[in-house]
Amino acid sequence: MSGRYRSRAPRADPEEKDYVGFASLPNQLHRKSVKKGFDFTLMVAGESGLGKSTLVNSLFLTDLHKDRKLLNAEERISQTVEIIKHTVDIEEKGVKLKLTIVDTPGFGDAVNNTESWRPVTDYINQQFEQYFRDESGLNRKNIQDNRVHCCLYFIPPFGHGLRPVDIEFMKILQEKVNVVPLIAKADCLTPTEIKKFKERLREEIDKCGIKIYQFPDCDSDEDEEFKQQDKELKESTPFAVIGSNTVVEARGQRVRGRLYPWGIVEVENPAHCDFVKLRTMLIRTHMHDLKDITNDCHYENYRAQCIQTMASKMNSDNRVESPIPILPLSTPDGETEKLIKKKDEELRRMQQMLQKMQQQMHEQDL
Amino acid sequence: MAATELDLFSNEDKRNLQLGGHVGFDSLPDQLVSKSVAQGFCFNILCVGETGIGKSTLINTLFNTTFENEEASHYENEVQLRPQTFELQESNVSLKLTIVHTVGFGDQINKEECYKPIIEYIDAQFANYLEEELKIKRSLFSYHDTRIHICLYFIAPTGHSLKSLDLVTMKKLDSKVNIIPVIAKADTVSRSELDKLKIKIMSELVSNGVQIYNFPTEDEAVAEINASMNTYLPFAVIGSMEDVKVGNKMVKARLYPWGSVQVENENHCDFVKLREMLLRVNMEDLREQTHARHYELYRRCKLEEMGFKDADPNSKSFSLQETYETKRKEFLLELQRKEEEMRQMFVNKVKETEAELKEKEKELHDKFEQLKRMHQEEKRNLEEKRRELEEEMNAFNRRKVAAETLMGQGLQGGSQPFKKDKDKKN
Numbered sequence: 001m002s003g004r005y006r007s008r009a010p011r012a013d014p015e016e017k018d019y020v021g022f023a024s025l026p027n028q029l030h031r032k033s034v035k036k037g038f039d040f041t042l043m044v045a046g047e048s049g050l051g052k053s054t055l056v057n058s059l060f061l062t063d064l065h066k067d068r069k070l071l072n073a074e075e076r077i078s079q080t081v082e083i084i085k086h087t088v089d090i091e092e093k094g095v096k097l098k099l100t101i102v103d104t105p106g107f108g109d110a111v112n113n114t115e116s117w118r119p120v121t122d123y124i125n126q127q128f129e130q131y132f133r134d135e136s137g138l139n140r141k142n143i144q145d146n147r148v149h150c151c152l153y154f155i156p157p158f159g160h161g162l163r164p165v166d167i168e169f170m171k172i173l174q175e176k177v178n179v180v181p182l183i184a185k186a187d188c189l190t191p192t193e194i195k196k197f198k199e200r201l202r203e204e205i206d207k208c209g210i211k212i213y214q215f216p217d218c219d220s221d222e223d224e225e226f227k228q229q230d231k232e233l234k235e236s237t238p239f240a241v242i243g244s245n246t247v248v249e250a251r252g253q254r255v256r257g258r259l260y261p262w263g264i265v266e267v268e269n270p271a272h273c274d275f276v277k278l279r280t281m282l283i284r285t286h287m288h289d290l291k292d293i294t295n296d297c298h299y300e301n302y303r304a305q306c307i308q309t310m311a312s313k314m315n316s317d318n319r320v321e322s323p324i325p326i327l328p329l330s331t332p333d334g335e336t337e338k339l340i341k342k343k344d345e346e347l348r349r350m351q352q353m354l355q356k357m358q359q360q361m362h363e364q365d366l
Numbered sequence: 367m368a369a370t371e372l373d374l375f376s377n378e379d380k381r382n383l384q385l386g387g388h389v390g391f392d393s394l395p396d397q398l399v400s401k402s403v404a405q406g407f408c409f410n411i412l413c414v415g416e417t418g419i420g421k422s423t424l425i426n427t428l429f430n431t432t433f434e435n436e437e438a439s440h441y442e443n444e445v446q447l448r449p450q451t452f453e454l455q456e457s458n459v460s461l462k463l464t465i466v467h468t469v470g471f472g473d474q475i476n477k478e479e480c481y482k483p484i485i486e487y488i489d490a491q492f493a494n495y496l497e498e499e500l501k502i503k504r505s506l507f508s509y510h511d512t513r514i515h516i517c518l519y520f521i522a523p524t525g526h527s528l529k530s531l532d533l534v535t536m537k538k539l540d541s542k543v544n545i546i547p548v549i550a551k552a553d554t555v556s557r558s559e560l561d562k563l564k565i566k567i568m569s570e571l572v573s574n575g576v577q578i579y580n581f582p583t584e585d586e587a588v589a590e591i592n593a594s595m596n597t598y599l600p601f602a603v604i605g606s607m608e609d610v611k612v613g614n615k616m617v618k619a620r621l622y623p624w625g626s627v628q629v630e631n632e633n634h635c636d637f638v639k640l641r642e643m644l645l646r647v648n649m650e651d652l653r654e655q656t657h658a659r660h661y662e663l664y665r666r667c668k669l670e671e672m673g674f675k676d677a678d679p680n681s682k683s684f685s686l687q688e689t690y691e692t693k694r695k696e697f698l699l700e701l702q703r704k705e706e707e708m709r710q711m712f713v714n715k716v717k718e719t720e721a722e723l724k725e726k727e728k729e730l731h732d733k734f735e736q737l738k739r740m741h742q743e744e745k746r747n748l749e750e751k752r753r754e755l756e757e758e759m760n761a762f763n764r765r766k767v768a769a770e771t772l773m774g775q776g777l778q779g780g781s782q783p784f785k786k787d788k789d790k791k792n
Contacts, residue, residue, distance in 0.1 A: 047524070048524060049522075049524025049525045049526040051525070072527060072570055074530070074573075076529070077534060109529070109530060110530060111476075111478050111530050112475075112476045113475045156522070158416060158418055158420075158522050158523075158551055159416065159417050159418035159419075159440060160418040160437060160439070160440060163440045163473055164440065164441060164473060164474065168475065187553070187622070188523075188551050188554035191622075191623065259556055259557075260553070260557070260625065260627075261557060261633045261634055262622075262624075262628070262634055263622065263624035263625020263626075264624060264625075265624050266624070269623075271623050360759075361759065364759065364763075
């Protein structure tokens with residue numbers, strides 16, 4: 001599926017009298033965006049040995065992790081989670097992409113994994129905070145968008161479904177980043193097993209109320225083929241993926257794959273795994289949607305929370321200067337309210353006494 | 367065992383005699399075998415591994431039957447061990463097989479306590495056997511031996527190395543039970559990766575001092591095959607109970623879109639080697655090792671704890687009775703002490719609560735006094751105010767009267783009936 005973007009403007013004849021010309025806006029937008037270039041930050045999370053680095057290499061057809069140091073089992077007993085960033089600039093047909101991959105080595109590897117998600121959430125919050133400051137600053141020309149746009153979470157295929165550590169991680173991250181769960185090392189499951197596993201996962205994700213990234217529905221005026229593809233895409237989540245760093249010879253062609261004594265698994269064969277679907281979704285069709293949702297939902301939530309905490313802090317402590325220009329909130333002060341209440345009480349008491357006195361006088365009169 | 371016996375006899379003169387004819391005691395092994403076969407054998411396997419890694423499937427495939435086992439969930443809070451006993455029969459040999467599964471292993475977020483239930487279970491089986499051995503009236507020959515003979519440790523095929531949990535658990539288990547590590551779900555690891563993974567795992571085990579079970583190489587009959595099998599550890603296994611048509615035969619295999627992985631094909635996985643080693647060659651050796659090494663170690667530790675010592679040539683040997691008596695006395699003293707402690711604690715607690723209650727009472731009393739005082743003050747204030755009010759009223763009335771009398775005097779010259787009205791009013 002090449003070129004999801006299609007100009008929907010009718011190709012009007014520029015010679016026509018009624019032709020105004022703003023139908024060329026999409027083209028102008030296209031040109032400007034190509035000139036500006038794009039950026040995308042992808043986070044990969046999951047236990048060691050599930051094929052995260054291999055998948056990233058297969059997705060972007062580069063080798064991002066040239067010299068990695070893999071720790072021994074002994075060293076991993078009490079390992080903490082680190083955050084490692086790799087940034088590459090890649091270009092295709094004139095379109096430049098600055099791709100950042102955020103790796104989380106050590107996640108789920110230690111014997112005690114309580115709160116192993118904390119470094120990850122701290123990192124995401126840090127990026128949000130940075131953007132928030134930049135956006136509220138005075139000079140906004142060159143804002144760098146380092147916010148995490150998508151998090152690929154790798155679920156091991158060796159179990160029966162989601163494990164407690166998976167549920168905890170996805171629950172914590174669902175409000176901060178677009179979570180896309182993947183079934184790693186899918187060449188361990190037969191097609192029937194994959195179907196059962198996916199159903200299980202979808203059920204469990206629903207049951208636990210985890211909000212993973214949902215594909216937006218396609219417009220109703222798209223053609224049938226596209227709608228069908230979209231439906232198939234949605235029904236095959238979570239994607240079962242396989243990655244490979246090696247090229248093998250299969251059916252007369254050289255493809256990325258894994259060579260086994262009993263056959264060859266081709267990474268890009270849709271009958272073997274959902275790698276192609278993932279690539280299409282992530283890169284070719286929904287990359288911008290991921291960025292939009294990060295900007296409109298997750299970032300806005302963070303920003304609103306941040307402002308509220310700052311405002312309440314300011315009201316209780318008048319010395320705090322606002323580092324960011326925000327409108328002063330008109331919340332009634334606690335002290336004045338109390339005073340008002342006291343005075344009200346006094347007034348009421350005096351009124352009561354006056355009434356009593358009047359009554360007594362009235363009685364005495366008669 | 368045989369080595370120590372020889373030592374005892376080394377002082378006496380051994381004479382080798384030549385036999386003049388066929389006596390017939392070469393049938394002794396056969397007698398032993400027929401007796402054992404009549405008795406039946408028993409074998410206990412412990413499977414340790416993450417939920418869903420293929421333990422039940424592998425056992426089913428090994429014994430070519432489907433044992434009843436429900437799927438475990440990932441959400442257990444603690445590791446539990448589920449033993450199941452089955453009676454199997456092959457030719458004229460009956461086997462009492464017990465399979466113990468670990469449910470919930472490796473699922474928790476904090477896995478530091480994962481190995482404890484396993485160790486407890488193994489020790490419990492040893493303790494039962496020891497108890498039977500120490501009984502006065504014992505029946506060891508008909509005792510159902512539940513000690514674990516072999517632990518199959520399932521390693522997840524992550525492709526890099528052992529997980530930290532695996533290392534910690536195997537280290538704790540290696541002195542209690544024979545461990546054979548296997549790489550589960552091996553159809554996800556390609557040949558080159560598999561070789562690297564095996565080397566990495568073995569080197570990690572060796573460098574951390576984990577003792578896994580080595581197939582014995584003393585017996586010439588099986589020495590060669592055992593030695594070669596030792597180099598294939600850990601076995602990369604796949605399990606399947608489904609039959610797939612390959613060529614023109616039906617074999618057990620897993621069918622993928624890109625090919626079918628046959629369980630009994632030596633090029634595909636090491637299942638055949640595992641079955642060979644575990645069931646066909648070394649089963650008896652495993653049982654022996656469990657009894658001679660692991661159980662003896664446990665027994666020695668346990669008895670030393672209880673206060674027994676081996677007969678020392680320098681000191682006189684302890685008698686069981688004396689040891690029991692001393693232990694009993696100690697125990698009773700301990701009980702008495704504990705009772706005293708508890709009584710002391712109880713008395714202290716009672717004193718504390720009494721003191722607290724007294725304080726609270728005092729507080730309440732003070733509050734009451736304070737409230738009373740406030741009440742009285744308020745009353746006084748009100749009384750004063752009332753008096754003031756009354757005075758004002760009186761003053762006001764007097765002025766009113768004065769004003770009216772003035773008016774009345776003024777009008778006196780006027781009309782009389784008004785005065786009468788005013789009198790009425792007043």
